[in-house]
Amino acid sequence: MERTVTVEPEAGLHARPASKLVQAANRFDADVSIGRADDGDDGLVRADSMLSVSGLNVEHGESVRVVAEGPDAEAALDAVCDLLASPVEEPAADADGGDDGNAEDAEDAP
Amino acid sequence: MRTLDGVGSTPRSGVGTARWYRPDADLTLPDRPDPASVDPDAELERYEAARDAVREALRDARDRTAERVGEDEAAVFDAHEGFLDDPTVIDDVGAAIRDGTPAAHAVADRFDEAVAQFEGMEGRMAERADDLRDVRDRLLRALLAGTGESSDAAPGESPRSAAARSPTDLAALPEGTVLLAERLTPGDTAALDPDAIAGIATVEGGRTSHAAIIARSLAIPAVVGVGAALDAIAAGETVLVDGEAGTVVVDPDEERRAAALESGPDAIRERVETADGRPVEVAANVGGEAELPPAAERGADGIGLFRSEFLFVEREAAPTEDEQFEAITAALSAFPDDRVVVRTLDVGGDKPVPYLDLPDEPNPFLGRRGIRLSLDEHADLFETQVRALLRAAATDHGDELAVMFPLITRVEEVERAVATVESVAADLAAEGVGHAVPALGAMVETPAAAFLADALADRLDFLSVGTNDLAQYVMAADRGNDAVADYHDPLHPAVLRALDRTTAAVEGTDAWVGMCGEMAGDPALTDLLVGLGFDELSMSAVTVPDVKRRVREVDADAARSLASDALACETRGEVLDVLGLDERAA
Numbered sequence: 065m066e067r068t069v070t071v072e073p074e075a076g077l078h079a080r081p082a083s084k085l086v087q088a089a090n091r092f093d094a095d096v097s098i099g100r101a102d103d104g105d106d107g108l109v110r111a112d113s114m115l116s117v118s119g120l121n122v123e124h125g126e127s128v129r130v131v132a133e134g135p136d137a138e139a140a141l142d143a144v145c146d147l148l149a150s151p152v153e154e155p156a157a158d159a160d161g162g163d164d165g166n167a168e169d170a171e172d173a174p
Numbered sequence: 175m176r177t178l179d180g181v182g183s184t185p186r187s188g189v190g191t192a193r194w195y196r197p198d199a200d201l202t203l204p205d206r207p208d209p210a211s212v213d214p215d216a217e218l219e220r221y222e223a224a225r226d227a228v229r230e231a232l233r234d235a236r237d238r239t240a241e242r243v244g245e246d247e248a249a250v251f252d253a254h255e256g257f258l259d260d261p262t263v264i265d266d267v268g269a270a271i272r273d274g275t276p277a278a279h280a281v282a283d284r285f286d287e288a289v290a291q292f293e294g295m296e297g298r299m300a301e302r303a304d305d306l307r308d309v310r311d312r313l314l315r316a317l318l319a320g321t322g323e324s325s326d327a328a329p330g331e332s333p334r335s336a337a338a339r340s341p342t343d344l345a346a347l348p349e350g351t352v353l354l355a356e357r358l359t360p361g362d363t364a365a366l367d368p369d370a371i372a373g374i375a376t377v378e379g380g381r382t383s384h385a386a387i388i389a390r391s392l393a394i395p396a397v398v399g400v401g402a403a404l405d406a407i408a409a410g411e412t413v414l415v416d417g418e419a420g421t422v423v424v425d426p427d428e429e430r431r432a433a434a435l436e437s438g439p440d441a442i443r444e445r446v447e448t449a450d451g452r453p454v455e456v457a458a459n460v461g462g463e464a465e466l467p468p469a470a471e472r473g474a475d476g477i478g479l480f481r482s483e484f485l486f487v488e489r490e491a492a493p494t495e496d497e498q499f500e501a502i503t504a505a506l507s508a509f510p511d512d513r514v515v516v517r518t519l520d521v522g523g524d525k526p527v528p529y530l531d532l533p534d535e536p537n538p539f540l541g542r543r544g545i546r547l548s549l550d551e552h553a554d555l556f557e558t559q560v561r562a563l564l565r566a567a568a569t570d571h572g573d574e575l576a577v578m579f580p581l582i583t584r585v586e587e588v589e590r591a592v593a594t595v596e597s598v599a600a601d602l603a604a605e606g607v608g609h610a611v612p613a614l615g616a617m618v619e620t621p622a623a624a625f626l627a628d629a630l631a632d633r634l635d636f637l638s639v640g641t642n643d644l645a646q647y648v649m650a651a652d653r654g655n656d657a658v659a660d661y662h663d664p665l666h667p668a669v670l671r672a673l674d675r676t677t678a679a680v681e682g683t684d685a686w687v688g689m690c691g692e693m694a695g696d697p698a699l700t701d702l703l704v705g706l707g708f709d710e711l712s713m714s715a716v717t718v719p720d721v722k723r724r725v726r727e728v729d730a731d732a733a734r735s736l737a738s739d740a741l742a743c744e745t746r747g748e749v750l751d752v753l754g755l756d757e758r759a760a
Contacts, residue, residue: 075529078302079490083252114256115263115288118302121295 066131067141068101072151076123081147086114088143094134096144101127111144175425180375180400182420183386184716188395189414189431190352190372192407195344201314203282209274221267221277224316228258231312235346249490250305257309263288278317285310347371352413354404358389368392368464373415375422377404380659387642387692390714391465397422399656441473441719448728454704456722457513457712459690463501466508469715473722476512476574478638478712479690480505482559483520486527492555498562506571513574515638515690515712517617518559518591519552520544520580530555539652544581544617549590560598567610578615578638583622585629592633617690619643624672627679634685638712639676641691645669664693665749667741670706674741677707688712697724698755704728705737 073081089096089111098117099107108131109116122128128148132141236251257263263284270280285306292303344365347353350372357378366374371394379386379398389396395417407413407424414423414431423430447453457478458469469477485493485501493501505514521527522543530552535541548556560577567575579591595611602609616623616630619640623630631637641664646653648669651661664670673689680687688710693699695713697720703711704725711721736752743749750756 075490079253080249083249083256086256087252110262113260113262114253115260115306118253118299119288119291121299 065133065137065141066129067145068127068129069145069148071122071124071126071128072149073147074124074151076126077117077120077128082114082117085144085147086112086117088147089140091143092132092134092136092140094132094137094140096130096132096140098128098130098144101129175423175427175430178400178403178422178424180397180404180420180422181380182417183374183379183396183398184390184394184417184714185720186393186395186716187414187416187418188352188372189412189426190350192354192409192411192413193347193351194409195353195355195358201311201318203278203314203318206279207276212271212274212276214272214274217271217275217277217280218268220317221271221281224277224281224313225258227316228309228312229255231346232258253302253305254309257306258313278314281310281313281317285313352415354407354413366392366394368394373397373413373417375400375404375413375415377401378656380653380656380662387459387714390692390695390716391459391461393468393714393716441471442722443473445475446722446725448704448725448730448733450730452704452730454708454725454728455513455688455710456718456725457515457688457690457710458715458718459712460505460715463504465715466505469718470508472715472718474509474512474715474718476509477505477514477516478688478694478710480514480516481520482516482518483527486519486521486530489529491529492558495558495562495565498559499565502562502566502575503569503572506566506569506575509574510571511574513576515576515578515615515688516563517578517580518545518563519548519555522547539646545579545587545591546581548579549587549594553594557594557598560595561602563612564595564598564602564609565607567612568608572610572612576613576615576636578617578636580617580640581619581643582616582630583620585626585633588616588630588633615685618676620647621672624648624675627676631680631683631685631687636686636688637676637680638688638690638710639673639708641669641673641689641693644672644691648672663746664691665699665753665755666746667743667749670740670743670749673706674737681707686710695721697721698753700724701728701733701736702740702753704730705733705735705740707737 071077075081077085096111097108098111099109099120100122108129109120111117111130130141130144130148132138132144134140232251232255236248240248266284267277267280270283271277275283289303289306289310292299292306347367347370349370351370352373352375353366353371355374355376357376358374373395374389375396376398377400386396386398395415397415397417397420400422404422407422412425414426416423445453446456455475457476458472458474459479459481460466460469460477461481461484482498485498502516505516520543521530522532522538522541532547533542542551563575563577566572579588582588592614595614599609599611613635615634615636615638617640618624618627618630618637620643624644627637642653645651645662645664645666649661649666651658653662677687686709687707689703689708690712692713694703694711695717697717700711700721701724713721739752740749743752
């Protein structure tokens with residue numbers, strides 16, 4: 065399944081919004097990919113790769129296409145699209161724990 | 175015990191363990207071995223271990239930075255961790271290792287490819303290339319440390335953990351560190367934890383470099399410009415940094431340590447006047463909330479320079495109106511009965527801010543900076559800042575708020591800035607938002623402003639001289655260029671005459687005149703500055719007690735005649751003679 069959304073964060077898909085998106089994509093079993101809406105299937109890259117997501121060089125206001133496949137595809141799509149659609153970043157920090165280095169520590173904490 | 179000479183930058187002393195900071199350290203890889211001789215399993219394991227060490231270092235740096243500086247500034251380490259654990263990188267590096275490439279070469283190849291790709295793109299992508307390089311270097315250091323020994327490890331620290339530390343981890347240095355470096359950027363210095371750093375010594379740099387000024391604001395003992403002799407100090411040696419004498423002592427004896435660690439002069443809480451009763455305000459320069467308590471503890475009579483650009487640098491987007499309002503009211507609450515002078519955004523020159531897209535100019539000190547940006551390309555940021563200031567002026571301690579504009583060269587700039595203040599006040603009134611118009615002033619840091627001081631004083635409540643820039647522009651000598659450092663001393667007669675022109679223009683008017691450059695904090699020059707007619711001197715907090723003590727000894731009449739003797743001089747040497755000073759480092 066897939067969705068097309070407009071990138072709302074002021075910083076585009078750079079820096080913190082990019083990290084958050086990658087962390088979110090890593091939290092799910094589904095394979096999530098992302099690309100410019102106009103670029104078709106060839107423009108899709110892995111959403112769990114910081115290098116690929118930053119490499120898209122997507123700015124605020126651009127339209128992107130998010131594709132998810134796998135058992136929790138819908139939840140993954142929701143999480144990723146929510147991030148793309150929120151203009152204001154929450155000041156919340158990432159979880160402070162995260163000693164074990166698995167995907168769990170990407171959960172947001174207030 | 176051996177002693178190296180440099181230039182004292184923060185007049186305090188500290189003893190600690192030497193640690194080198196080498197952002198440009200050469201990470202030369204060994205020659206590529208024959209693929210058949212590589213043990214892929216062992217190399218994969220080393221790659222894994224290096225990633226673990228780097229991840230730990232990144233999280234450590236992230237937490238320390240979040241706590242000391244802020245969440246926004248800490249966010250960059252999340253991005254670094256994203257690159258470190260990027261699944262495409264892990265796949266590619268793993269594949270290369272299985273093909274017989276050692277881990278270090280595989281990492282270098284993959285990251286270099288990504289760096290090249292990002293460098294070819296525009297704008298912010300170039301910054302990401304720096305991030306990638308940082309992660310690559312951390313990984314390589316950790317991988318190379320696994321094979322040899324690292325000279326940068328502190329006692330009790332594993333070579334791999336020490337190697338995973340990077341330049342950007344300055345905020346996470348262990349307590350009791352004496353930081354040794356070729357040079358430090360302002361960002362490096364601002365990241366330091368004043369409680370952990372016992373001192374700083376650098377090979378290059380002058381007293382007025384931004385890094386030296388920030389070190390002074392944080393009251394970190396510092397000696398700069400030690401020269402190549404500093405390189406002989408090994409990590410782990412015990413080092414004393416004596417910022418008063420301008421020396422670095424390796425392996426100091428007990429007596430030397432005890433003498434150095436005696437605390438500085440006691441703070442004088444009350445306001446001071448000269449021996450014959452002329453009041454002189456002694457205020458502090460502040461570049462961040464962390465510097466407010468030290469300024470108050472040292473008895474500053476308020477803030478003579480609040481560098482608002484510290485709210486803007488090293489983050490990803492401009493601070494909101496509310497964030498700025500909070501920062502200003504925090505400064506006002508720290509000095510409830512004293513004046514707080516906020517300088518509006520002063521970027522450009524050597525103070526770049528990535529998200530502002532400042533133009534790349536061949537000569538940025540003579541280009542788009544200071545008020546020039548605020549009135550044109552960043553008028554929106556300026557308006558937001560003015561809104562925050564006007565709202566803060568209406569709060570409990572807001573009646574002592576004052577606002578000054580940087581890099582003024584033309585009367586029209588003052589008129590336009592004042593017009594902005596008036597229109598923002600009208601907007602706030604229309605919105606029903608509480609506000610007040612604070613006292614307004616101009617920085618005098620260009621020859622143009624000094625020549626026009628009378629016209630500026632006519633339109634404003636005060637002037638404040640920034641001597642570092644004024645000396646740079648009067649003497650046509652870049653303040654960051656060591657090759658012209660001897661041109662940069664404010665005691666050149668041309669600079670003194672520009673100061674006199676400014677104070678003379680204010681005399682007899684309702685306006686007051688202050689100085690917020692580094693010159694103001696040198697007690698050897700207090701008599702001269704009082705004699706020139708300055709009403710207020712603002713400096714790094716650490717020198718406030720010394721200058722207050724000196725003001726009490728000044729005879730205002732004698733100071734005036736000293737100033738007129740100095741103004742009659744034609745060379746810097748003659749000025750030094752008049753002031754009874756030996757040759758001094760600029």
